[in-house]
């Protein structure tokens with residue numbers, strides 16, 4: 200009888216380990232939820248129609264706790280750069296932490312689902328470096344912002360495009376870079392673009408420029424390039440004006456202090 204009871208406990212314990220985590224009770228998670236009035240999902244999250252159709256993921260378990268702790272400490276540093284008003288005007292409701300995230304056939308760090316006001320992040324991406332993760336947290340949020348503010352994640356803006364040299368054409372979107380054997384990451388590869396990824400799509404150009412405003416290294420590079428790069432300067436001014444128009448406290452002084 201004792202053996203049966205022990206086995207049942209063991210099975211139950213393994214099941215718990217495999218299918219559940221206690222990350223929700225961590226200080227960093229609670230702090231973000233309270234400050235920004237958003238839901239943070241660390242356990243199974245069913246997802247909206249868009250996510251169900253295009254993406255797949257797994258739920259982290261207790262055995263991922265070391266990885267999760269590292270991830271959430273970086274994530275919370277980046278997210279806490281945002282004034283609460285910025286999250287409110289962009290109507291974000293949920294952040295979901297997952298692993299093995301795939302969008303169509305591609306492995307991805309993150310996926311915005313603006314139709315469900317949700318952002319998904321894969322907690323295992325620190326293997327690609329802290330710099331990548333810090334920048335991409337903001338980059339992915341931009342896609343949701345674009346849908347919220349302009350009604351389309353692939354918004355076309357003629358003013359923005361007019362800044363590029365005449366005749367310039369963007370590539371066929373960010374996902375093309377993942378499938379492009381020729382793609383390699385480079386910074387300020389030509390006038391007007393912060394990275395080589397920016398060239399793949401108009402929305403990626405804005406997402407890249409947006410995320411470059413939020414970390415000190417990229418801010419200092421960007422603000423030095425715009426002295427001579429007039430195309431980039433126009434895009435930078437567009438972005439700052441756009442953000443400041445929604446949340447007045449996010450002015451030049453705010454960005455300078457953030458990155459000082």
Ligand SMILES: [Zn+2]
Pocket residue numbers: 338339342373402403406
């Ligand atoms: Zn993107």
